[in-house]
Amino acid sequence: MSESIKIDIWSDIACPWCYIGKRKFETGAAAFAEQSGDGAPDVIVEYHSYELSPDTPVDFDGDEIDFLATHKGMPAEQVRGMLEHVTGVAKAAGLDYNFDILKHTNTVKAHQLLHYAKARGKQIEATERLLAAYFTEGRHVGRVEDLADLAAEVGLDRADVLRSLQSDEFLSDVRADQALAQEYGVQGVPFFVIDGKYGVSGAQEAATFAQVLEQVWAERTEAATV
Template sequence: MSESIKIDIWSDIACPWCYIGKRKFETGAAAFAEQAGANAPEVTIEYHSFELAPDTPVDFDGDEVEFLSTHKGMPAEQVRGLLDNVSSIAKATGLDYNYDILKHTNTVKAHQLLHYAKAHGKQLETKERLLKAYFTEGRHVGRIEDLADLAAEIGLDRDDVVRSLTADEYLGDVRADQAQGHEYGIQGVPFFVIDGKYGVSGAQEAAAFAQILDQVWMERQMEDEGATA
């Protein structure tokens, strides 16, 4: 098997397109692996922090329509139309968004949990759990105790998660991710950095992700051939 292809993804828990983009990337990566066959390189993923609305309160007293209409200055009917549209797109990727029970919140602690989980080998499981909790289950992902409950569900030490989040142990890592994203010029998420050299913005179709992975793999093979010629 060839050396792995590294995928760095900037995203936010409260970003509906990030969950959709995650699913589309996973589908594209699976299609690439199937097409490439036994010699396909491993695709490794690391998530990085991006806050869409860092000024959001931890406990927002209202629903998603109220948040977007009051904080973003959008008419309520326009917001409902946008949410219906994104929910339909999510449904097509196998995701059930439930904005009626969604609890809008600040996500900085959730990002810290993702860094904690990375240090304990469970970042990918944690990312999936947080997104599902937020968009589908109406769970709170901004408070330490609630995040610790979710972390415990995937095998992380609940008490140690509380300790880490209370101490802001990984806040510096969150800020470092954000600074790197700024250096890359990332202004919206999801944003995918493929193999350290290709940037892909937005929830692209699965076929587009499969194509760029294939392109990177072919470039790798050509480099290897050139090195041995």
């Protein structure tokens, strides 16, 4: 019997529900581990690339309201109301979103950085760093120089990150993730695949994540004892 549960998570950096879902999943996984005690399996997480808006330019001169109003044709007041709602939900999850300083950008290079980080055992740290930088700190996560700075903050080699991003070293891995998402039928993110058999869509409540992990683990344990 394997003593771990594998969670594959499809998400985008520019996805407010992905950061909220990440936090809720972490809370749920911690609750599951506590409930399971000494017999708790390791929960192994791997992030996968999903671009919500691949046509977004790297540099956009304006804030999030400007972007959604001009590029998506949404009334500014409606956008403002939506952002206030998301900010409130994020706050309840312990995240201080700041859309006033957010720098809307293309995320394909950020996804490549996450693959670079995965190859060096730093993907979880890099994912958290990029999401926090984008949603709470107003940092730019589309330009390679800015991404290299953020990579260095989680202990990666800045110069080598620059080389990798400038040469699109991991672009094929990004595309492979997107192809697999399509094969799974993923239509929105965050999307969680558990042990390659179960799918969980969206920013579920922490208790739901804990319940799902309990269910999967109970089924695995039961199957092993039959």
